[in-house]
Amino acid sequence: MSALWLYRLLTQVGAPLIDGLLKRRLAQGKEDENRLPERRGLSEIARPEGTLIWIHAASVGESQSSLALIAALLKGRPHIHILQTTGTLTSAKLMSERLPSQCFHQFAPLDRMPWVCRFLDHWRPDMALWMESELWPNLVEETARRNIPAVLINARMSMRTFRRWKIFKGTARNLLGKFSLCLAQTEEQAECLRALGAPCVKYLGNLKFSAAPLPCDPSELERLQAAVGGRPVWLASSTHPGEEELAATVHIGLKRTMPDLLTIIVPRHPSRGQEIAEDLRTRGLRVTRRSDGSLPDGEIYIADTLGELGLFYRLSGIAYIGGSMGSHGGHNPLEAAQLDCAIVYGPDMGNFKSVARDLAHAGGAIQIDSAQGLEASIASLLNDPARRECLALAAGRVASENADTVVRVHDEVSRLLNGG
Numbered sequence: 001m002s003a004l005w006l007y008r009l010l011t012q013v014g015a016p017l018i019d020g021l022l023k024r025r026l027a028q029g030k031e032d033e034n035r036l037p038e039r040r041g042l043s044e045i046a047r048p049e050g051t052l053i054w055i056h057a058a059s060v061g062e063s064q065s066s067l068a069l070i071a072a073l074l075k076g077r078p079h080i081h082i083l084q085t086t087g088t089l090t091s092a093k094l095m096s097e098r099l100p101s102q103c104f105h106q107f108a109p110l111d112r113m114p115w116v117c118r119f120l121d122h123w124r125p126d127m128a129l130w131m132e133s134e135l136w137p138n139l140v141e142e143t144a145r146r147n148i149p150a151v152l153i154n155a156r157m158s159m160r161t162f163r164r165w166k167i168f169k170g171t172a173r174n175l176l177g178k179f180s181l182c183l184a185q186t187e188e189q190a191e192c193l194r195a196l197g198a199p200c201v202k203y204l205g206n207l208k209f210s211a212a213p214l215p216c217d218p219s220e221l222e223r224l225q226a227a228v229g230g231r232p233v234w235l236a237s238s239t240h241p242g243e244e245e246l247a248a249t250v251h252i253g254l255k256r257t258m259p260d261l262l263t264i265i266v267p268r269h270p271s272r273g274q275e276i277a278e279d280l281r282t283r284g285l286r287v288t289r290r291s292d293g294s295l296p297d298g299e300i301y302i303a304d305t306l307g308e309l310g311l312f313y314r315l316s317g318i319a320y321i322g323g324s325m326g327s328h329g330g331h332n333p334l335e336a337a338q339l340d341c342a343i344v345y346g347p348d349m350g351n352f353k354s355v356a357r358d359l360a361h362a363g364g365a366i367q368i369d370s371a372q373g374l375e376a377s378i379a380s381l382l383n384d385p386a387r388r389e390c391l392a393l394a395a396g397r398v399a400s401e402n403a404d405t406v407v408r409v410h411d412e413v414s415r416l417l418n419g420g
Contacts, residue, residue, distance in 0.1 A: 002170070002171065002174075003168050003170075003171040004137055004141065004171055004174060004175075007137050007138075008113060008137070008138060008141075011111055011112050011113065011138060012112065012113060015112065018110055018112055021110075022036065022039060022110070029089075029271065030088070030089060031089070032089060032092070032107070035092075035107055038106050038107040038108075038109070039107055039108075039109060039110050039115070040109065040110070040115045040118070041109040041114070041115035041116065041117070041118030041119035041122070042118060042122075043106055043119075043122055043123075045104060045106070047122060047123055047124060048081040050079060050080065050081065051077065051079070051080040051081070051126050051417075052080070052081050052082070052083060052123060052124070052125050052126055053073060053080060053081075053082050053083070053125065053126060053127050053128075053129065053417075054082075054083045054084075054085065054123060054125035054127070054128045054129070055069075055070065055082060055083070055084045055085070055128075055129045055131065056084075056085045056086075056108060056128070056129070056130050056131060056134070056139075057084065057085070057086050057091065057131040057132070058086065058087055058088075058091075058131070058132065058133075058134040059086060059087065059088045059090070059091045060088070060090050060091045060094060061132075061208075061331070061332055062086075062091075062131040062132045062134075062154075063084065063086050063091045063094065063095050063131070064094070064211055064214075064332075065131060065132075065154060065207050065208050065211055066084065066129075066131055066153075066207075067098060067099075067211065067212065068207065068210040068211050068212060068406040069129075069153070069207065069210075069406055069409060069410060069413070070082055070084075070099070070100065070103060071100065072406050072407070072409075072410040073410065073413070073414075074100060074102060074103075076410065076414060077417075078102075080102065081102050081103070081104075082099075082102065082103040082104075083103075083104060083105075083106060083123055083125065084099060084103060084104070084105050084106075085105070085106050085107065085108035086105065086107065086108065087107065087108050087134075090269075090306055092105055092107065093306055093307070094306070094307050097307065098215075108136075108139075109139070111136040111137065111138045111139055112138065113138050113142065116136075116138045116139050116142050117142060119139075120142060120143065120146060120148075125143075125148055126148070126417070127148065127149050127150070127151070127413075127416070127417055128143050128148050128149070128150040128151070129150070129151050129153050129413065130150065130151070130152050130153065130179075131153050131154060132153070132154050132155060132156055132185075133155065133156050133157050133161070135152075135175055137175060140175055140178050140179075141175075141178065143178070144178035149180045149416050149417075150178060150179050150180060151179060151180060151181045151182075151183065151412070151413060151416065152176075152179045152181070152182040152183065152198075153183050153207065153409065153413075154183065154184075154185050154206065154207040154208070154409075155182050155183060155184045155185060155189060155193060156184070156185045156186075156189050156351070157189065157192060158329065158350055158351075159350075162192045162195075162196070165196050166195075166196070169196060169197065172196040172197060173196060173197025173198075176193065176196055176197055176198035176199070177197065177198070177199055179198065179200075180200065180416055181200050181201075181202065181412060181416060182198045182200065182201045182202070183201075183202055183203070183204055183409055183412065184201060184202070184203045185203075185206045185207075185208075185354070186203065186206065186353075186354040187203045188353075188354070189203070190202070190203040202412070204405060204408040204409055204412065205402055205404075205405030205408060205409075206354065206355065206402065206405060207405050207406060207409055208332055208334050208352075208355070209334060209399060209402035209403050209405050210402075210403050210404070210405045210406035210409075211334070211335075211338075213310065213335075213338040213339055214309055214310025214313065214335050214338075214339065215310050216308065216310040216311035216314055217311065220311060221311055221314055221315065224295070224296060224311070224315055225315065227295040227296055227297060228262060228296055228315065231260045231261065231262045232258050232260065232261050232262070232382045233261075233262040233263075233264065233315065233316050233317075233318075234261075234262075234263060234264070234316055234318040234319070234320070234378050234381070234382065235263075235264045235265075235266065235312050235313065235315075235316035235318065235319045235320065235341075236263065236264070236265045236266070236319075236320045236322060237266045237309060237312070237313070237319050237320065237321060237322050237331070237336065238266060238267075238268045238309070238321065238322035238323055238331040239265055239266065239267050239268060239322035239323075240267075240268055240322060240323050240326060240328055241272075242325070242326060243322050243323075243325055243326075244265055244267065244276045244279070244280065245279070245280075246325060246371055246374065247263055247265050247300075247320070248263075248280050248283055248285060248300065249371045249375075250263070250371060250374050250375045250378060251263040251285070251299065251300065252283070252285075253371075253375045254375060254378065254379055254382075255299070257379075258382065261299070261382075262296055262299070262300075262301060263299065263300050263301070264296065264300075264301045264302075264303055264312055264315070264316055265300060265301070265302050265303065266302075266303040266304075266308075266309055266312055266322075267302070267304060268322060268323065268331070270291065270304040270305055270306055271304075272304070273289050273291055273302050273304025274289070274304075276302055276304075277289055277302055280300055280302075285298075285299050285300050286298035286299045286300070287299070287300045287301075287302060288300075288301055288302070289301075289302045289304055290302065290303045290304060290305050290308075291304045291305055309335065310335070310339065313335065313336050313339040313340075313341050314339055314340075316341065317340060317341055317342065317388065317392070318341060318342050318344070318378060318381045318382065318388060319336040319341040319342070319343055319344070320344045320345065320374060320378070321333050321336065321343060321344070321345040321346075321349075323348075323351075324345040324346035324347070324348050324349050325346035325347070325348065326348060327348060328348065328351075329348060329349065329350040329351030329352075330345060330346070330348055330349035330350065330351050330352050330356065331351070331352075332352060332355075333345060333349075333352060333355060333356065333359060333365065333395075334352075334355060334398075334399050336395070337359065337364065337392075337395035337396055337398060337399040338396065338399050340392045340396065341392055341395065342366075342381050342387075342388045342389075342391035342392045342395070343359060343364065343365040343366070343391065343395050344365065344366045344367075344368060344374065344377050344378065344381075345365060345366075345367055345368075346367070346368060346369065346374075347367065347368075347369045349367075355398075358398050358402075359394075359395055359398055362394045362395070362397065362398050363390070363391065363394045364391055364392075364394035364395030364396075364397070364398050365391065365395060366391070
């Protein structure tokens, strides 16, 4: 009995459990009640006529990376349509704001074969592009059975995932063999894919380098700059539980010599804003929140809104990259590098290992491993504007020198779309 056959059986007989999962996610605010049928492969949108390219991106980071490729595809083929699927509410909201015309978003179906077939019967894509690492076996298998060419774009996997797949190497070879082409983020990732049996693997660069800078509202930036005035300011971006307390500890240490310091915290999950504020107030800190309309006129400003990270990178100029002090693998430092930030991150940048390495080698980032190290680094950057500028320029060069990755990726995708 193969692992894939067993998986398919479990997703079939486990229908009540999967329905229960959907209901639980809905109760937790992780699903959109009005669009829940999309998770079962249903849609109220008709398939447009002509060529349809389907791009699946798991969440915010992957969908953000796909935008540069979408722009390139539309430029080369202005009459095509693009369907993008994701699995989270945050990515759905962002894509509803940022997808160009001729593109539309749907939630990906959960990986039950009846729902997968319903989805593919409706959309009949001419090509499937899977971003990064989220492979749903039934969806991959059924897409291949229908002879829809599929490409794995910007593929990556952690060493933990690689070791797990090696235990089921036959299953991995079967799944990866369904892709006409696998484009890896790094040469190391390409070697992992080859070791697992992927038949056609190339390394063309990391598509995240080609992403456009995060947007912001210029008038809102001016308003916040006026509110901040000449105060020293730094940003803790995309933070996870524990990192807000870390930022508060750094703030308390720094305000002894910088009493007017402003610390901005952008939590990875904005819904945690109230919880974070209450916790930091117990430490005697004056906290304001963006979600209730407040200005950054306290000690800590919690930017608990969605899609505004570009605004706060521009406002701050010094950014600690969240998710890098625990086991989350860090978040994308290139977004800060593109927006003139001096970058600081912790020891765990596993999700962006090669990017972090490039930044460090170019003198474009500082790596720390403790609250004391973070405090010392932020103090140094606030007290030495020349050093801050030097780091920001180096980081910006790393980002710009690799920005043509999307051209190479687009050329490979176009070749396959043309039947090459």
